[in-house]
Amino acid sequence: MAAELSTPARQVLIALMVRAERVSNPDLRKAYRIEITKAVREELAAAGLLVFEKGPRNAIFHELTDRGWARARREFRCPPPERVSGAWLLHYATLRHLAGLLDRTDRQIADVFTEPDRGPGTGTGTGSIEDRILDAYRELAEKPGDLVGLVALRQRLTGVDRTDQDRALAGLDRRREIHLDPDPARHELTPDAHDAAILIGGEAKHLITIGRP
Template identity: 55%
Template sequence: MPKELGTAARQALVALMVHVKVASNPELRSRYRFTITREAREELEKAGLITVRKGLRNANFHELTDEGWAVAERELTSPPPAGLTAPWLLHYATLRHIARLSARAGYRLADVYAGPDGVEERIREAYSGLAKQGGDLVSLAALRAKLTDVPRAELDRILHEMDRRREIHLDPDPNRKALTDRAKEAAIAIGGEDKHLISIGRP
């Protein structure tokens, strides 16, 4: 654990590890009542432990680097920072227990925390990087190009599920004659109709 990291930066590492994928402060606040301060963000970014990019409405999106994951895992075997409140102390104790069990089983914590929500969050992240604002229509071809490591069948299954839950909107391209072969190949069939475009949120 780098000695120069302060308490807020160490807590941010733990929060991002638990969250697994890219996270904005609104997401962290909604799920964990926690936000990454500017000072902690700059500290972690300078140390090469996270990457930060701008998304919709100038929101910062944070993601652990490989070194960040390694340091976050070491954080769980380090004494907790001084001055933490009882909930944080309990959280550290729980994670230390998970870390010990994971090590015995031969797992990395990245494997333990990665769950079914991972691809959904990556879809939202990819969309936010392609859309100018929430509700914009983005081509599925462009979205798939951002998620080439996700198997086609798995991505289609998750898109179907997110559309069913009304978390995304999938639409056909109104100008079918102008569709490229790439756009046609990227389409997903729902209700017997090919959908070529995705939108998330509202303008």
């Protein structure tokens, strides 16, 4: 039932679903004029719906867990929270129509929201960066399924902002087009290899693989 979460928590759940990536409060304020308070962060984390971690300049980055994505999908059929603005009423009406479309076409929520939304006026997605990631892997790997260090892969992405790299990697991993894994010999990694890691679900991932060996 919708009552299991507070109204602010439900709104944050929807925002993180639409955003479809690790996101900080400054990003959320810029894109949607909302932010994740400590109380809401703890509410969602306690329910296993959200993970968070500190990033550069002590900014806190948030991302939905698999359970969070499933709970966000339930919002499509939930009544809107009480005492919200007309914009949120329209939003939930739209979600109900979208739920019907997904059911009729046998589509999944990932088909709609795994391409990150950066908010108004922020570009058209990460397709070209994703292509460069896939190309870089093919250049570095001897065969499909080989493990390649992110430190080597990032060296092939010259001119691409680190944030955009992380966004593209996370999207590819979420869609299972690539697999990101931690290095089992983390104590042997160089500082550059540690720095090149990406945090997914609160865990540092140092390696990328595509396909089967």
